[in-house]
Amino acid sequence: xxxxxxxxxxxxxxxxxxxxxxxxxxxxxxxxxxxxxxxxxxxxxxxxxxxxxxxxxxxxxxxxxxxxxxxxxxxxxxxxxxxxxxxxxxxxxxxxxxxxxxxxxxxxxxxxxxxxxxxxxxxxxxxxxxxxxxxxxxxxxxxxxxxxxxxxxxxxxxxxxxxxxxxxxxxxxxxxxxxxxxxxxxxxxxxxxxxxxxxxxxxxxxxxxxxxxxxxxxxxxxxxxxxxxxxxxxxxxxxxxxxxxxxxxxxxxxxxxxxxxxxxxxxxxxxxxxxxxxx
Numbered sequence: 001x002x003x004x005x006x007x008x009x010x011x012x013x014x015x016x017x018x019x020x021x022x023x024x025x026x027x028x029x030x031x032x033x034x035x036x037x038x039x040x041x042x043x044x045x046x047x048x049x050x051x052x053x054x055x056x057x058x059x060x061x062x063x064x065x066x067x068x069x070x071x072x073x074x075x076x077x078x079x080x081x082x083x084x085x086x087x088x089x090x091x092x093x094x095x096x097x098x099x100x101x102x103x104x105x106x107x108x109x110x111x112x113x114x115x116x117x118x119x120x121x122x123x124x125x126x127x128x129x130x131x132x133x134x135x136x137x138x139x140x141x142x143x144x145x146x147x148x149x150x151x152x153x154x155x156x157x158x159x160x161x162x163x164x165x166x167x168x169x170x171x172x173x174x175x176x177x178x179x180x181x182x183x184x185x186x187x188x189x190x191x192x193x194x195x196x197x198x199x200x201x202x203x204x205x206x207x208x209x210x211x212x213x214x215x216x217x218x219x220x221x222x223x224x225x226x227x228x229x230x231x232x233x234x235x236x237x238x239x240x241x242x243x244x245x246x247x248x249x250x251x252x253x254x255x256x257x258x259x260x261x262x263x264x265x266x267x268x269x270x271x272x273x274x275x276x277x278x279x
Contacts, residue, residue, distance in 0.1 A: 001049060002272070003153065004185040005036050005067040005111075008059070012067060014039070015059070016052060017185060022064060024057040036186070037070055040136055040152045041236040045188060066111040069155050069186040070134060073239045076104045078130075078159060079224055080170065082217050082243025085251065095218040099227050102170045104241075107177050108160070112184035115279035116160060118260060119176045124163040125258040125278070128244030129202030129210050129266035131195065132157040133221065134186055135240070140233040147222035150234065153186040154195060156266040156274035157241045158202075163250045181264065181276040182239075192270055195221050200245065203265040204256070210247035217243060 002017035013026040014036040026034075028051040033039040039048055080100040110116060118125050136152030160180035166173025192198070195214055202210035219227070221242060228234060249256040258264070258278050266274040 001045070001188045001191070002185045003036055003048070003069065003188065005069055005071055006059075007065045007067055012071060016048065017061065018052070020061050022059045022061055023052050024059060025051060027056045028054050035071070037237045040134065043137060043236075045136070045152065066113050066183055068106070068109060068111045068182045070237050070239060072106045074106075074237060075235065076106065076109070076239045076241065077228060078102050078104055078174070078241040079219065079243040082219055083212060083245040084216065084218075085246035099219045099224060101228065101231075102174060104159075104174055104180070108175055109157070109180045109182040110178050110276065111182060112274050112276070114181070114276060115178075116181065116258075116264070116276050117176075117178035118258060118278050119162050119179065122162045122164050123257055124165075124250070124255070125179070126161045126163050126249045127202060127204065127209075127258060127264050128159040128161055128248050129200055130157045130159055130241045130244050131198065131200055131214060131268050131271070132182070132239055132241040133195070135234045135236055135238040136189070138233060138235045138238075140229050142225050142229040142234070144220075144222035144226045147225035148189065148195075150225060151189045151221075152236070153188045154192050154268070154271050155183060155186050156268050156271060157182050157239075158264055158266050158274060158276065159241055159244060161248070161250075163255075181266065181274050183274050184272050187271050198271070199269045201267045202247065203267070205263050209249075210245050212245035214242070216245065
């Protein structure tokens with residue numbers, strides 16, 4: 001299923017994408033599960049599938065006001081330097097001994113179709129296309145061989161970065177408000193299979209600037225889950241961004257910084273395309 005969070009007349013709702021229509025689950029399941037997070041927390045994706053045939057509203061996808069797949073996500077973990085590439089701060093990245101983890105607040109991300117906010121404090125605004133996943137079943141000390149069974153689904157993420165501030169600290173460079181994108185929807189894990197077989201592509205104004213197979217990550221998704229859950233118990237609804245490959249604007253000669261009007265697309269095979277324009 002493609003699970004989508006959206007708003008109609010300012011009211012947050014959720015549903016399942018079917019062709020060019022969205023089957024609204026808020027009316028069908030809202031009494032028990034008011035939003036997508038509550039559905040995931042209850043491990044009730046099977047109930048969502050069963051409710052698709054029940055009577056209730058449908059909406060045309062075209063013109064729908066998207067929300068982030070998990071609006072206001074409580075925790076967003078990001079893996080840094082997870083691909084072989086020239087790092088934006090200089091030098092060649094080889095496989096690190098341990099994952100480099102940082103966190104972003106939900107305010108740094110906007111949904112599919114929303115405008116990114118270029119910072120006024122810097123001109124070095126950059127893009128990073130990534131695959132992200134959402135935890136379905138929580139747990140601590142999750143072994144790698146069971147890790148994929150803890151994933152509810154997969155989505156796309158643009159980890160917007162402000163490179164000169166990133167030299168101050170990772171927190172500073174990664175946490176500008178509305179600097180990144182998240183969406184367009186959440187594709188349930190049963191439709192993806194092995195995420196290492198997926199392909200990630202980022203386009204800037206229609207030109208391909210990043211492409212990689214997810215099998216090139218230094219730390220696989222099972223390894224990331226095992227590491228994170230050794231540090232802190234993972235919770236349903238936790239979002240994990242898995243890192244970005246070569247090709248960001250900082251690694252180009254000369255650097256290609258984002259400016260107003262630029263259109264960023266992050267596409268992951270079997271998942272979809274996240275698109276945002278810089279304001």
